[in-house]
Amino acid sequence: MTPAKRLLDLASALVLTLVLIPVIAWVAAWILLRDGRPILYVSERMRALGQPFRLVKFRTMTTVATDAGVSGGDKAHRITHTGATLRRYRLDEIPQLWNVFRGDISFVGPRPPLRRYVDMFPDLYADVLKSRPGITGLATLVYHAREERLLARCRTPEETEAVYTRICVPAKARLDLIYQEKRNVCWDFRLMVATVFKRLGIH
DSSP states (O other): OOHHHHHHHHHHHHHHHHHHHHHHHHHHHHHHHHHOSOOEEEEEEEEETTEEEEEEEEOOBOOOTTOOSOOOGGGGGGBOHHHHHHHHTTGGGTTHHHHHHHTSOEEESSOOOOHHHHHHSHHHHHHHTTSOOEEEOHHHHHHHHHHHHHHHTOOSHHHHHHHIIIIIHHHHHHHHHHHHHHOSHHHHHHHHHHHHHHHTTOO
């Protein structure tokens, strides 16, 4: 990560944290009152081969001890009413500002993968994770909606795993590598702005 990119991350994270303090407090209280503890969901992700970290989000699903893999239609019954709203507006991702402060992730980059997929595709992720993972990125903007539609149709963990590994992983990797070729601070800023407009429903 270049010093300019790190400076953009820190400045953006600081401004957003200050602006979103009331939202953070409101969402935390809402989850606590409606769904109880835990308020946060912590998931092991990879920022590079052999470099795991703990990604933080607001909890949107009921907890189970055997949870594994990405979320598909087979897990839809576990999404709480609160969680559905948080996911719709991406409010569940706000705690990832902490990961940006720590340097685990950047604002822009490939989404940080679960260890299981890095272990399945080490050569692929060795290339993809040459870029610091991010909250948003080219693959997120271009492919996220299609990925959600594909996975929502899956009715078993096995089907979810097959669709994700055969279709989604290679499709997102191609986009992540395109980003990697073009990456600079201006490109990151454009993707951040595009993400804000998309989430506000402005096209």
